[in-house]
Amino acid sequence: MVRALRIVAVSGGLQRPSKAAALARHLMDLITSEMACEPHLIELGALTPAMAGCVWRSQLPVAVERALALVEQADVLIVTTPVYRGxxxxxxxxxxxxxxxxxxxxxxxxxxxxxxxxxxxxVIDHQLRPLFSFFQARTLPLGIYATDQDFVDYRLQSQALLERARLAVARAWPLIRLSAPVAESVVAPIQAFRAPESITA
Incomplete structure (x- = not known):
């Protein structure tokens, strides 16, 4: 049986609800609407108490280790973060x-x-892209930046932003399909998709 594409979204938002998490979920939904996936949303704000004071990976509790394993085993990553101090x-x-x-x-x-x-x-090109270049990851060509004005009640409302998100995912498809376990075998009806799982403490 062919394994579905593992897509993991990581939100660096510290609060819940979070605009960063809402953006991550929207981007993940754009991908899962076109391809059968195993989606996971990791909200780091929920893991803060478990991560506090842990310097080494051997010190981490199970919830954080599970989140790290999901990231490392993912086929595709989505990362979002609020901007603090640039x-x-x-x-x-x-x-x-x-x-x-x-x-x-x-x-x-x-x-x-x-x-x-x-x-x-x-921040996307000056901070995020260099970080993932260190990991030798393939950062996708178009990043998405959203301001407070793009949201209403933590939902994306700006048509310009929604269009940019669609374009970013459309341009990402060649690499996403290459990452699929068996590219020709993962296409499935939308109704078969699982709801994204959220990682909490």
């Missing part, structure tokens, strides 16, 4: 500091971020 959150960086340095080699990664205004839009 960069990704410290919790986001701490989590990826614990990922094995060879685990993401050649893995497609769709980059996204949220911020209070457009002034932080370059």
């Amino acid at each position: 960069a990704y959150t410290g919790l986001f960086k701490h989590f990826f500091d614990l990922v094995h340095q060879d685990a993401l080699i050649d893995k497609p990664v769709l980059l996204a971020a949220t911020g209070g205004s457009e002034r932080h839009a370059l």
Whole structure:
């Protein structure tokens, strides 16, 4: 039996609900609407108490280790983070500091971020892209940056942003299909898809 595409979205948002998590879920839904997937959403804010004070991976509780394993075993990653002081959150960086340095080699990664205004839009190219270049991941060509004005009640409402998200996923399809366990065998009706699983503490 052919395994479905493992798609894992990681949100660096510290609060719940979170605009970063909403953006991650939307991007994941765009992919799962076209291809049978095993989707997972990891909300790092929910793991904060479990990660606090852990310097080494051997110190981590089961919930965090499970989240790291999902990232390392993913076929495709989506990463989103709020912007704080011009960069990704410290919790986001701490989590990826614990990922094995060879685990993401050649893995497609769709980059996204949220911020209070457009002034932080370059965080994708100046902060996120270099981080995943270290891992030798394949960062996808078009990133998605959303401001507070793009959301209403933590739902994406901006037509311009929704169109950019669709374009980003459309341009990602060649790499996503190459990452599928057996590319020709994973296409399935939309009604067969599973709802995204959320990782909590």
